[in-house]
Amino acid sequence: MDTLETRELRYFLAVAEELHFGRAAERLGMAQPPLSRAIQQLERRLGVALLQRNRRGVALTDAGEILVHEGRAALDATTAAARRTRRAGGADRPGSSRTRLVLAVKAGSSHELLHKLLDAYAVxxxxxxxEVLPSGTCEQGEMLRDGRADVALMHAPFNSLTGFDSEELMTEGQIAILPAGHPLATRTALSLADVSDIPGLPLARWAHDGAYPPGPGPEIRDQTQLAQLIALGRTVAVFPDSARSWLWSEHAAVPLNDAPPVVTHLAWPAHSRSLALAGLIRTATRL
Incomplete structure (x- = not known):
């Protein structure tokens, strides 16, 4: 049997992520015995063991590891299909018949470019x-995959473009954003080494893949929090040069002379056949 049901995948992924049938059943809102039977039935249909069960708990087999990876992608694809279908038909907004595209952008980045793109496309x-949907530093790819967004502004090398089609729109340098009164704020240029180890001014940490990188800097949830902490002299951040557009008077921007350039791309799912999206892409390439 080479077909899988979305229900089976949801059940299996819950067990694979919890590595405990009881917790997985609670998460799914069901009793444990039918969950166990469903996983056993799935293993019989596929002809492989997906989980190793012993007194210490549950572990994934090699085959199970493959299904975790492939199953997540498959569920993302079905969720994305449902979201985009509802959006195309106006079911997510009763009473509206106008075609709508959701554009995911990293909060505070590419501000001028985004203005030009939206103004040019509107005519x-x-x-x-x-609909412009602000997102975290590395969320845009996930939003494209699960259908929350139709298109996104993504930034290499920070965002992975794997699995997406894209058009390169702009290349820019990077800056360090510091408190305006800090001694380094008067410099004409800094290096990455300069900002990575400033006494009393650690680098801000943004969540990536659901987890914050290790380090002494504060965990940042949004741009407003970051701007306030920089102004208070609690952290420093590295951004593309276009971030100057949202700086406060309490901030200073200093170019980084050894940081790699940041390339802004307009990215979308490779399989997209949206005519509205095609029109937006044509406008972007003209810009």
Whole structure:
């Protein structure tokens, strides 16, 4: 049997993530015995063991590891299909018949470019409505995969473009954003080494893949929090040069002379056949 049901995948992934049938059943809102039977039935249909069960608990087999990876991608794809279908048909907003695209952007980045793109596209014949959805530093790819967004502004080398089609829009340098009164704020340029180890001013830490990187800097949830902590002299951050557009008077921006350039891409799922999206891409390439 080479077909899988989404219900089976949800059950298996819950067990694989919890590595405990009781916790997985509680998470799914069901009793443990039917969950165990469902996983056993799935293993019989596939002809492989997905889980190793012993007194110490549950562990994934090699085959189980493969299904975790493939199963997550498959569930993301079905979720994305449902979201985009509802959006295309207006089911997510009763009473509206206008085509809508959701554009995911990293909060505070590419501000001027985004303005130009939206203004240029708005005057196009049959332009769709664009909903701009701010996101965290590395969330745009996930939002494209699970259907929360149709298109995204992504930044190499920070965002992975694997699995997406894209158009390169802009290349820029990077800056360090410091408290305006800090001694380094008067410098004409800094290096990455300069900002990585400033006494009393650790680098801010953004969540990536659901976890914060190790380090002494504060865990940042959004741009407003970051801006306030920099102004208070609690942290320093590294951003593309276009981030100057949201700086406060209490901030200072200093170019980084050895940081790799940041390339802004307009990215979308490779399988997309949206005519509205095609129009937005044409506008972006003209810019």
């Amino acid at each position: 196009e014949p049959d332009a769709a409505e664009i």
